Amino acid sequence: MITHIRMKNFKSWKDSGEVKLAPLTGFFGTNSSGKSSLLQMLLLLKQTAERSDLEEVIFFGDRNSLVNLGSFREVIHGHSSGASLEFELGCRLTHPPSIYNIPEDGSPWEPIIQPFTFNSFIRFENSQSIVESLSYRLVPRTSADIIYEKGFVFFPLYYDEERDRRKIKLDTCYGKTSDAPGVSKSVKFLSKFSSAFEELFSHVYYLGPTRVDSRRHYGWEGAHPAHIRQWGDQTIDALLSARVRDLKTSHEEEEVPIEQRVSYWLQEMDLAHSFSLDWIDAQGSKTYEVRIQKTSSSPPVTLVDMGYGLTQFLPVLVLCYYVPEGSTLILEQPGIHLHPKVQAQLADLLIEIVNERNLRILIESHSEHLLNRLQRRIAEEKMSADDTALYFCRNDKGFSEIERLKLDEFGNIANWPENFFGDEMGDLFAMTQAQMERQKRTEG
Numbered sequence: 001m002i003t004h005i006r007m008k009n010f011k012s013w014k015d016s017g018e019v020k021l022a023p024l025t026g027f028f029g030t031n032s033s034g035k036s037s038l039l040q041m042l043l044l045l046k047q048t049a050e051r052s053d054l055e056e057v058i059f060f061g062d063r064n065s066l067v068n069l070g071s072f073r074e075v076i077h078g079h080s081s082g083a084s085l086e087f088e089l090g091c092r093l094t095h096p097p098s099i100y101n102i103p104e105d106g107s108p109w110e111p112i113i114q115p116f117t118f119n120s121f122i123r124f125e126n127s128q129s130i131v132e133s134l135s136y137r138l139v140p141r142t143s144a145d146i147i148y149e150k151g152f153v154f155f156p157l158y159y160d161e162e163r164d165r166r167k168i169k170l171d172t173c174y175g176k177t178s179d180a181p182g183v184s185k186s187v188k189f190l191s192k193f194s195s196a197f198e199e200l201f202s203h204v205y206y207l208g209p210t211r212v213d214s215r216r217h218y219g220w221e222g223a224h225p226a227h228i229r230q231w232g233d234q235t236i237d238a239l240l241s242a243r244v245r246d247l248k249t250s251h252e253e254e255e256v257p258i259e260q261r262v263s264y265w266l267q268e269m270d271l272a273h274s275f276s277l278d279w280i281d282a283q284g285s286k287t288y289e290v291r292i293q294k295t296s297s298s299p300p301v302t303l304v305d306m307g308y309g310l311t312q313f314l315p316v317l318v319l320c321y322y323v324p325e326g327s328t329l330i331l332e333q334p335g336i337h338l339h340p341k342v343q344a345q346l347a348d349l350l351i352e353i354v355n356e357r358n359l360r361i362l363i364e365s366h367s368e369h370l371l372n373r374l375q376r377r378i379a380e381e382k383m384s385a386d387d388t389a390l391y392f393c394r395n396d397k398g399f400s401e402i403e404r405l406k407l408d409e410f411g412n413i414a415n416w417p418e419n420f421f422g423d424e425m426g427d428l429f430a431m432t433q434a435q436m437e438r439q440k441r442t443e444g
Contacts, residue, residue: 001093001326004088004090005021005042006019007037007041007087009077009085010085010087011075011077012395013037014399016038016402021360021362022386023388024350024383024389025363025390025391026365026374027365028365028366034395034402044069045089045173048174054171056128056129057170057171057173060072060075066230073124081124084121084123085123087118087173088117089118089119091115091117093196093199094203095326116136116139116193117136118197119137120173131172131173133147133148134174134175135147146189148170151167152168153168155186174197174198175197177194203323204330206230206331206332207315207331208230209332209336211231211233214304216302216304218288219286219287224244228319228322232314232315232319235314235319236288239322242321243259249261249356250325250357251352258322262275262321263275265317266292270342271309272293274291275291276290276300278291290303294306309337320359326358328362330362331363332363334350344372344373347374351383374388375411376411378407384409385408389404390413403415
């Protein structure tokens, strides 16, 4: 999982500073304040790690990628081509591969599982992006830290003669290289970290703010998707796959079917009285339909005949239970199109997922109701303030700034930003003044 992020010269961020992440992290702020860019940094690194045919060290995206940022010039702060992008992550593997440390006594390499930081500088030169420098540092620091500088890969503590004779070209911003594999123990060890980086991001899942419309019928050919994709278009495939594979999720120290928790939350949020996913006989085709009963007395209807809020929320609900435990979820506007009551209950869903499935969740939201419910649950000791990180983003003359909200154990926020959710008190005061003026005019 990712424990902190930092970016420099990325879009509206000159320097975000170290942004610490908690099991549940929320980013709030006005439109164009830079909060989406914080998530886009992670999506940019994820799509780079998942692309095998890179022509540049970083993949800025296309129409089918998680995020399409155009080019280096479009993402560099102030469009200054002479500046370097800098990305930093704090990492702790929840599904670790084999990475190795070199003991100082010279004994054989031992497998280790410990946190590490990743830092990469990327600049634009000769019409392409190149890696200026790269480092992986274990936490706590050890002799196994590895650095790439000016084309050379080396351990800081271990002098490597090979680095004086041969430069290495990196294929990616995170250290993957096809140039002279095995040229030195430094390059071999770098490959362990680049594999760890790929492993880390293989357990990061994203759902965007715009999701596909529902359909009356769904065809399924037996596929088992790894995720539901950023538009949620594989939500029903995931549910059917979970049913066939008998996938379970943790709830109150028991293992229960995923569909059971999906049905529970639809009822709890008063979005549906019943939920079913059934095969229909369509001339031998593998066709299914989702049937929703709004109340106990209403007839079952398809998703198309339900409100837009339900169809947009179902992917959020399914994703929370479908991804493997220990994963990281990035959710943009998870409560979009939902009634304020349901937005508040969304906080309860996220708390359950964090506590029972050990997921790390990052959300971007404008929902006052979600935040209020979260504050209440902290006061009720159903969620620890230490397991929550809430941030407010603002943009001042093209420069984004971020402030962590000081949340105490009683759910109070000590540094509530001005006009956090608009000027509600100002609107009420103005309305009262207008009422008084009208009253005076009426009374003559």
